[in-house]
Amino acid sequence: MPTARTSETVGRYDKQPTVPLPADARVLTGPAAWTAAAELATERAAGRAPLLVVDAYPGADLPRIKDAVAEALPDWAVVDVEDAAALPVELIDARIADNLTDDRVFGVLSHAGVDAFYDAERLDKLAVEADGADHPVVLVGWGADLVARRTGAPYALVLADMARWEIQLRQREGAPNWRAGNPGEDRLRKYKRGFFVEWRAADRHKRTMFDRVDFVLDANAVGAAHGDPRPAGMVTGDAFRAAIANAAQRPFRVVPFFDPGVWGGQWMKEKLDLDPSQPNYAWCFDCVPEENSLLLADADGRIVEIPSLDLIFTQPKALLGERTYARFGAEFPIRFDFLDTMGGGNLSLQVHPLTDYIQQTFGMHYTQDESYYMLDAGDDAVVYLGTKDGVDKEAMLADLRAAETGERPFEAEKYVNAFPAKKHDHFLIPAGTIHSSGANSMVLEISATPFIFTFKLWDWGRVGLDGIPRPVHLDHGERNLAWERDGAWTGEHLVNRVETLSSGDGVTEERTGLHELEFIEVRRHWFTDEVRHDTEGTVNVLNLVEGDEVEVASPTGAFAPYTVHYAETFIVPAAVGPYVIRRTARSQSGTFGTVKASVRGTSVGNG
Incomplete structure (x- = not known):
């Protein structure tokens, strides 16, 4: 390994990387965007009453989209498909109860389609009405394409798409899940409903539209969280498809996002030129395409933000490679993210599920193996990894349960190895290994991508930023701890295997x-x-x-x-x-x- 190192230049980190649209493509905004969509619908109608369809991802600000359409197209009747045909939320809740479970964090992956959330007879009735209308009609809402396909009539199709991260930001500010009426619910439960049910159905649905969509609307910018002033842009389907096809043939970056946490540190604020007024930044999802965005930019610098998932869904072989696609399907299996504890606190002591367990319990087909690569580290930095030699399993579990009830703190270093960590060290963490990054570390986490399947065993007696105790899952954790990974084994197999x-x-x-x-x-x-x-x-x-x-x-x-x-x-x-x-x-x-x-x-x- 070379010994000469130079200090990194501060402030160059690009927080808004872009992917170019075709040279002749332009981002449309305001009434001009809706006029272009209406003109295409009229052209296709060939003498019939034109039909325009705006199929919106669940989480999109539907009232604002409808208002924009009505303002731009005052002679068109705007029909809210959701209000007209969605099932009552009580019936939806009953249908998905087994997927949601009673747990605050974990559910079971749903295989439902968008049609499971609708009354089929009412969809048919809407289709008959739209097909027989003597005036221009706009169908708006998640699943609007279900109605349009029932008509047999020609139509223009707009996909109002948005990224999961933007949905989470809106939910933190009080937005409910799709038609759920739960604005004040715990944000972890909102996320669970999206992750295990809504987003699964929504992704299956929009994958049926990518080849047909005529326009893509940036729903991230419509009612954006934190008052984002960016206008909601729209691009043609041809420009959208060309941009992401081109992205699959060259290097690119997704848009990183940063989030505070109870253990968050100060390194990213300084090195990555983030808002210094924030108390800390704990996470950065620097490459999690299932939640990150892509910014499509035209030659004039106007932007349309789309989920980077759209690239995975439409270009899986070019992006992933034929063998990786055959193994994982249209999923991006590798995740890079940052965990900043410099000047902060320890991460939770945790374990990830074994493959068989995650399959049988949650319906996920692979698990979160991972590693900690140390981008930087303080002199006192450590990584907690593996149980100590000769650990008393029953005593450790008893002490964890006592800590969970608040009876007494858990003495982590009595049971878990604490390996000194320095810059550029690499700690390997196969599923089943107890682990945590200590304070004063800057971790590049390299892992598989099943997201939320972390079983916290001990969280150092903390509550979350929302004031609610962070969830601990000792029952799950106990069933997945690989007790044989003790100090001797861990030191030989998991620490700096260079x-x-x-x-x-x-x-x-x-x-x-x-x-x-x-x-x-x-x-x-x-x-x-x-x-x-x-x-x-x-x-x-x-x-x-x-x-x-x-x-x-x-x-x-x-x-x-x-x-x-x-x-x-x-x-x-x-x-x-x-x-x-x-x-x-x-x-x-x-x-x-x-x-x-x-x-x-x-x-x-x-x-």
């Missing part, structure tokens, strides 16, 4: 994990000028962990050089093939380092 693969010409390549039970392979490259890579037919996820600035280039000129700054996570789609990472003309650093994650066993020629 293997030098090659060194020369200013480049050192190392394998840093993950553990053999995990499906993610991580390689680290140190270099002074440039290093050559090849996706080998599977998606690569990388982070610049050392150095100020590099660019990703194509040896054949297949895409324009793409600039990456310190600590930025970027995705190189499988379709890219060979690529080069090199210093830029502005780079001041002497040494650069990247970590690269990919799915094991899916590379071309990997047997």
Whole structure:
């Protein structure tokens, strides 16, 4: 490993990365957008009463969308499909009760479609009325396309799409789940209803529309949380499809989002140029495509924000690679996120479910294996990992239960190993391993992507930012703890398993994990000028962990050089093939380092 390191340039981290729209595409806003959609509907009607359909993702601000349509198209009748045909919320609640369970956090993944939330006879009635109308009609709401398809008539289709993160922000500010009337409910329960039920059905539904959609509306900007002043833009379906097809052929970044927490630190505020008035930042989802967004930008700088999930759903083979797609389906299996405890507190002591358990209990087909890569660390930083040698299992569980009831604090270091941590260390955490990052650490978490399946065992006696005790799941945790992963085993198998693969010409390549039970392979490259890579037919996820600035280039000129700054996570789609990472003309650093994650066993020629 090179020993010379230069300090990173502060303030370059790009919080609003964009993906270009085609050169001739323009983002439409205001009445002009709705007029364009209405003109297309009229053209297709060919003498019939025109029909315009606005199918909105659940969580979209439907009243504001309807108001905008009515203002722009005063001669069109606006029909709210949800009000006219949705089932009563009491019946919906009964249908999804088994998926929601009584737990505050965990449910069971639903396989329902959007039609499960509607009265079929009322949908049929709406279709007959729309088909027989003698005036222009706009159908608005989640599932509006269900009605339009029943008519057999031609129509123009608008998808009002939005990202899960924006939905969560709105729910924190009092927005309910879809027609649920639960504005004051615990935000974890709101998230659970979305994650296990609503978003599953909504994603299945919108995947049926991607090839047909005529316009995409940025519903993130309609009634955006925190008063976002950005106008709600709309692009044509052709421009939307072309932009995401192009993104699957070149490096790109999703839009990161940052969130405070009870254990949050100060490192990201300083290094990533965040709002200094905030008390802390605990998380950054720097690459979680299921929740992050993509910003599609036209030549004039106007933006349409879409879920990055849309890229996964529409370009899975080009993005993931054929073998990774065959293994995981249209899901992005690798997650990079930041956990900042610099000047903060310990993360919760936790464990992730074993694969069989997550499948049988929650309906998720793979689990959250992960690792902690230390972007930075204080002198006293530690990672809690694995039980101590000879631990008394029953005594430990008894003490955890006593801590859960508030009887006495849990003495973590009595039962759990605390390994010293320094910058660029890598700690591997296969599912079933008890773990936590201690205070004064800046962690790049490299993991699989099942999101919320973390069983907290002890949270150091804290409550959440909402004043409610953070949930602890000892029953789940007990069933998944791998007690055999004690100090000796953990130290040998999970701490800094660095293997030098090659060194020369200013480049050192190392394998840093993950553990053999995990499906993610991580390689680290140190270099002074440039290093050559090849996706080998599977998606690569990388982070610049050392150095100020590099660019990703194509040896054949297949895409324009793409600039990456310190600590930025970027995705190189499988379709890219060979690529080069090199210093830029502005780079001041002497040494650069990247970590690269990919799915094991899916590379071309990997047997």
